[in-house]
Amino acid sequence: MNEKIIVSPLDWGLGHATRCVPIIRSCLEQGMEVEIASAITHKSFFSQEFPNLTWREAPAYDIKYPKHGWQMPFWIFRQNPRIKKTMREEHKWLADLCEKEKYTQIISDNRFGFFNKKTKSIYITHQLRIAFPGIFSAFEKIGENWHKNIMKNFDEIWVPDYKKFPGLAGKLSHPSYIDKKIKYIGPLSRLAPPPLSDVKKEYDILALISGPEPMRTIFEEQVRKILSKTKGNHYIVRGKIDEENISATELREKILASRTVLCRSGYSTLMDLKLLKANAILVPTPGQTEQIYLAKLWASSSE
Numbered sequence: 001m002n003e004k005i006i007v008s009p010l011d012w013g014l015g016h017a018t019r020c021v022p023i024i025r026s027c028l029e030q031g032m033e034v035e036i037a038s039a040i041t042h043k044s045f046f047s048q049e050f051p052n053l054t055w056r057e058a059p060a061y062d063i064k065y066p067k068h069g070w071q072m073p074f075w076i077f078r079q080n081p082r083i084k085k086t087m088r089e090e091h092k093w094l095a096d097l098c099e100k101e102k103y104t105q106i107i108s109d110n111r112f113g114f115f116n117k118k119t120k121s122i123y124i125t126h127q128l129r130i131a132f133p134g135i136f137s138a139f140e141k142i143g144e145n146w147h148k149n150i151m152k153n154f155d156e157i158w159v160p161d162y163k164k165f166p167g168l169a170g171k172l173s174h175p176s177y178i179d180k181k182i183k184y185i186g187p188l189s190r191l192a193p194p195p196l197s198d199v200k201k202e203y204d205i206l207a208l209i210s211g212p213e214p215m216r217t218i219f220e221e222q223v224r225k226i227l228s229k230t231k232g233n234h235y236i237v238r239g240k241i242d243e244e245n246i247s248a249t250e251l252r253e254k255i256l257a258s259r260t261v262l263c264r265s266g267y268s269t270l271m272d273l274k275l276l277k278a279n280a281i282l283v284p285t286p287g288q289t290e291q292i293y294l295a296k297l298w299a300s301s302s303e
Contacts, residue, residue, distance in 0.1 A: 003032040004102065006094075009109040011039035011060050013211045014239055015268030016109045019160060021049055021190035021248070023107060023124070035101070037094075037114075045245065049190075056097070058114075059089040063212065087113030108154070115153045123154035126161055126168075126267050128175040128182070131289040144175055157181045160188040160271065168274060169267060170297045172290065187271040191252040199256040204232030206258035210239040210266060215285050223262065252276065265295035 005027055009016035017038065027034050036046050036053055039060035046055055063079055091113035094106070098116045106121045108114035115121035130143035151157050161167040163184035165174045173184075205227060209220045220238060227234045235254060237246060246254070255261055255276050263269050265282040267290070273280050282298060284291035 003027075003030075003104050004035075005032050005105045005107060006035045006037055006056075006097070006101070006103050007107045007109075008037040008058055008111050008114050009042065010111050011041055012063055012110075013216075013266065014042075014045065015210065015266045017042045017045055018190050019124075019188040019268045019271065020107075020109050022188050022192065024050060024053075035103075037097075048245070048247065058111075059086055059093055061086045083112070090114050112150050117153075120156075121154045122156045122158055123151055124158045124160065125151075126159060126173045127290060128157075128159065129172055131172060131293045141176075144177075148175075148177065148179075151179075151181070155181065156183060159184045160186065160267075162186060166297065166301075168270060169294065172267075172293065187274060188268075189272045189275045190248045191255070191272050191275055199253070201259050202233065202257040203235045203254070204259050205230065205234045206254055206261050207234065207236045208239060208261060208263035208269060209236060210264050210269060211285050216240070219264070219283070219285075265291040265298070267294060270294060270298065 007020055007024055007027075009020045011017075020036075024034055024036070034050075034053055035056060036050065037056040037058040038046060039062065040057050041060070043055060043057070046053070061083065063082070090111060094114055094116055097103075098106075098119055103116075103119050106114065106116055106119050107124065108121065109124040110127075115123070125147075128144070128147065129140060130147060132138075132140050132143060157179065159173050159182060161169050161173040161184055167173055167184075168187060207223045207227065209216060209223065211219065216239070220236070223236065227236070235258070237251065237254065239245065245251075255272070255278050259279065261273060261278050261280040263273075263280060263282065265284045270282075272278075282295040284295045
């Protein structure tokens with residue numbers, strides 16, 4: 001029986017989509033039939049990466065981050081009803097599709113409700129433990145148990161990191177519990193393979209603008225002001241998920257040709273930087289505790 005797989009990433013920024021690329025490539029190399037399901041905002045990205053694959057519009061979480069970082073703890077609670085509603089919608093949407101298309105595997109990148117009890121369902125995440133800010137860190141155990149309960153619906157949990165602590169994500173990818181369903185598959189990057197020789201440095205600073213709105217646009221505006229006052233040859237990759245972006249090959253060449261990369265500390269970006277051994281200035285999204293933790297972790301590991 002031929003394997004027929006559907007892959008779907010969460011629509012919070014572009015990172016979940018980009019790290020699905022090597023997964024999809026691997027499935028295709030093994031002769032599997034692959035379909036992609038995502039929010040409409042990811043359509044142009046996947047159409048560029050895989051123009052010949054079937055793409056389906058899945059329900060969107062469409063989460064907007066708060067403008068100010070201090071609002072994040074309260075924002076999380078306000079978004080909970082919407083998250084649960086989308087989980088129910090995507091679960092029902094997928095059940096109807098599975099009945100029709102007869103998939104043999106489902107691969108969900110952090111989509112909580114994207115599983116089917118009649119079909120092998122795989123969940124990709126690097127956040128087995130969810131970081132909480134400051135005084136709220138005492139609630140991390142609650143967040144860990146919440147995510148663990150979500151993951152019970154899946155047959156396998158794939159973690160894009162190394163099994164040995166700290167790996168690339170530290171405590172985020174190494175929880176306090178043991179679960180036989182958890183499999184560490186190593187970092188994922190669509191920018192592989194790395195080069196065999198050095199590339200001439202053409203840019204002083206390469207700015208990678210990414211993340212959900214409105215913080216993505218705010219970051220872009222700040223970066224443009226800074227670079228306009230900074231001597232040197234600079235380049236900006238805007239990273240808008242609803243626009244056509246530069247290809248993986250082009251992005252890899254830009255990073256390799258840059259002395260320094262200025263970017264958010266999102267995990268997918270960090271996996272790319274690790275692969276290409278890039279020098280980076282990491283600017284966490286305000287209030288996004290995962291990125292704050294990762295930036296501090298990477299800063300300490302480079303000292």
